[in-house]
Amino acid sequence: MSTYEVGTVLWIIHTDRPGLVAYRVVEEITKRTLEGEQIQYLVQPASPKARTVQLESIKGRIFLDSEEAKQALVENATKAIDAIVTKTQNLVNKFFIPTSSQEIIDKTPNRSNPKPTVGKSQLKEGYQWVTMEDGTKVQVKIPEIMK
Numbered sequence: 001m002s003t004y005e006v007g008t009v010l011w012i013i014h015t016d017r018p019g020l021v022a023y024r025v026v027e028e029i030t031k032r033t034l035e036g037e038q039i040q041y042l043v044q045p046a047s048p049k050a051r052t053v054q055l056e057s058i059k060g061r062i063f064l065d066s067e068e069a070k071q072a073l074v075e076n077a078t079k080a081i082d083a084i085v086t087k088t089q090n091l092v093n094k095f096f097i098p099t100s101s102q103e104i105i106d107k108t109p110n111r112s113n114p115k116p117t118v119g120k121s122q123l124k125e126g127y128q129w130v131t132m133e134d135g136t137k138v139q140v141k142i143p144e145i146m147k
């Protein structure tokens with residue numbers, strides 16, 4: 001465990017609930033027993049009706065300044081946003097990308113007799129998605145020699 005001076009402000013990103021809370025170290029308790037020395041810290045949150053709690057009872061990441069905490073929050077948010085975008089992109093790939101070149105032909109405008117399109121897009125075994133110049137995606141079988 002790290003050591004802190006009484007009066008130090010700790011910025012803690014909680015892991016059990018979202019949020020950032022600043023705590024001030026208000027007391028350092030040193031215990032000496034037969035097993036060794038143990039240091040405990042009592043901290044007080046920067047909030048109204050604040051109660052002093054043991055630092056070790058708080059689940060979260062501790063930072064010594066607000067900029068470090070801010071950077072960690074930005075990283076957490078970026079990861080969450082990336083996960084949302086990836087999940088949504090997977091849904092787009094699954095439901096909106098055609099499964100064959102016939103499906104692309106069926107979706108082209110100005111056809112006199114449009115045919116219903118095939119359901120979900122699944123990549124056939126041995127095939128890969130290739131994006132054409134006009135942005136359409138087709139499945140192409142690439143020989144093993146070229147892989």
